[in-house]
Amino acid sequence: MRHLLSTKDLSREAAIEILDIAEDMADVQQREVKKLPTLRGKTVVNLFFEDSTRTRISFEAAAKRLSADVINFSAKGSSVSKGESLKDTAQTLAAIGADGVVIRHGASGAPAVLAASGWIDAGIINAGDGTHEHPTQALLDAFTIRRRLHPGASRGRDLDGVTVTIVGDILHSRVARSNVWLLSTLGASVHLVAPPTLVPVHTTAWPATIGYDLDAAIDAAPDVVMMLRIQAERMNAAFFPSSREYSRTWGLDDDRFRRLAPSSIVMHPGPMNRGLEISSAAADSAQSTVLEQVANGVSVRMAALYVLLSGEREVAR
């Protein structure tokens, strides 16, 4: 694999291979020596045009545990704020000798531009582009689901027959998009629940069903309930009357959480708006995988970096 830009073009075999490698990486995290020499001498650049804590830290930890050198680059305080173009930034990174670029960008498609441009001959990992995709988040979600459903025997498994309900701001969520593609590729059936104003216009091609009633979705007893963050920073219009009304109608509050089956798991990609889309009782319960998702994120990103950066470079062009 050369780049990881989207989960849409990931085959079931490729996805399961990354998840299985992530299992090996998770085993390494249990050892006293958590570092592998695998990517020694490689340079990974974290190119973050948008704010992020957990994704950047997670990628940084992943690259360092594989012994790669990590350069962190955030748009704030760099030449980007002086008006440097993506092309010039990329060519600068190429001149430094980056082997892998982890990019987060506010514009959907920026990682694909970087991968196809020829400005830089490095493996590109999409760490979130606009409202398009966030493939490593979906991979770590799938990894977390697989581990919870098949404890100790998750290797090689797909998600056939697993029901996943994704709730919240689908319109702005790259996490939801990546998950819809990946989870359905892995065999899960995905149901989306959101206020009608937060459902994208073109969802007919999505391998998912769409509903507007969270209570009905919870009574259908899904295996997984994934709550999404209300992205206030992307909302420049009134998508719902008030946060209180949102919470009442589409939030996983204590009452809805109690109605969930004890075996179903509650996920959230973080950062959480406690009291808005998820109650503290739900977020801190044993059914919640919020912190597991963070820990698994490092393993999955190690796997992605390994798959992209090891192996003979296909000679470009």
Next chain:
Amino acid sequence: MARTVLQQADIARALTRISHEILESNRGPDNLVILGIPTRGVILARRIAETIARIEPDAAPVAVGTLDVTMYRDDLSRTRTRTPAPTHVPGSIDGKTVVLVDDVLYSGRTIRSALDALNDHGRPSAVRLAVLVDRGHRELPIRADYVGKNLPTSAAERINVHLEEIDGDEFVSIEGGGAE
């Protein structure tokens, strides 16, 4: 043209001898950890552990596990991406005698990777190496302590090791090498 050099019975005899040799040099089955290197080394390690259990029925079963070396290889950027196999090290290896088991010893680079990998798991008091076939052509100063069969080969030849559990049949053969 493949030429069979070890039949199933030969492999069994070699593994039995190796098991005895391990017990002899370790003065019994105590403190042994037998680690197979995927893929076929894992099967061989398991068989050696079973043989030791048969030879020493009163002793506690010997710890047996697997040690994947993919992440420690020195040729990762020279070949296609390799898929790693799981590692399972049974308990601590500190102060133990670790016997690494592989099917074919060739350049010695796999074993070098295994020694590095072992380093990250603990500090054994000694590390030994058991191989089913030693075909020569070492590129590193590494030698095996227990050898099933020495097979002088040319670098152009290929050694095929087939084991029942993985391949459905069992033999060791030499293939290729041109003029015959």
